[in-house]
Amino acid sequence: MFKLVSSQCLILIFCTGCMTTSKQDTVILSHVLADRISRNLIIEEIRIIDSGGQLLTIQATLRNNKTSPYDFKYLFEWFDDQGLQVYAPASSWVRRTIQGKQILNFTGIAPSEKARDWRLQIQPWDK
């Protein structure tokens, strides 16, 4: 269902869910589609908060290894337990600039409790 992210992404996972560590990297990698972004933009961490009663929350941490700023945009998409996309009324591509050598966090919160799966797309922002 999900495309694989490029190998340049280093992902460390801190997960409050119940997935095992060995499988986590593969699972998380398959949720991030970022093959068009600069090699110098590193996804350093994906943090998943999936505790009972709370909306599924994903936080991504990006690091810019270059000294120059980089413009990018990201989009979180949400899926129910059958893989169908969940409607998110306020969902949109969010445009950001990461400064040189900066570490930047951004968060996605599931639109409803129906959302049990997610996908994060990151693309360059052509200003």
Next chain:
Amino acid sequence: MKYISQHKQRLIIFLGAFALFVACQTGPKRIDSASDQGVTSMGADYNEMVEWAQTLTQRMLQDGFLDSAEYQPHPVRMVISDIENKTDISQLPKEIVLGRVRAALRNSGKVRYVSTYGSDAKDSMTRDSQDLRNDPLFNASQVPRAGQASVARLSLRTQFLFHAARTKTQKQNTYEVRMFVTDIANGEIVWEGFSDPIMKVSKRRSVGF
């Protein structure tokens, strides 16, 4: 005479070239709203307003105040309070932001909105239906009984803010949205947040003599 003739000739060529240029201009085309091809103005553009809605909704949900025991069981009732436009855009389409924030919060299952009063997305049909009780055209038993309409527990107040700065050569416009939620039971603000600011810079036209 020869000079005038040459002058006319150049004018005709210029006008012809201009007409050709205008004729070759492409007409309107539909673009993907998610793409980066949209017009970037010095004001707040559509995509930016949708971004505001997303970030504000997320900040409100992430804060966790809606999950506190006071507002259980979900959904808690909310009403849209005043919306202030303090920007330089007189016809700011506030509904682009407010509508999405409202829809997203309702969709989360934590909030339900009251449409009988407030400043946005009001629906007069609840009140108007009461007037049908004595209208012989209608079945009076189907008119909702008095005292059934809900009173909101929370109120959402919105301000669209603007700051302008300029130098001799550049000008900068900054827009952001401030929202706060008041608990109507006691008048206390239970959440307050800002969108990320949208900053636009452009070169000012130089005055030539």
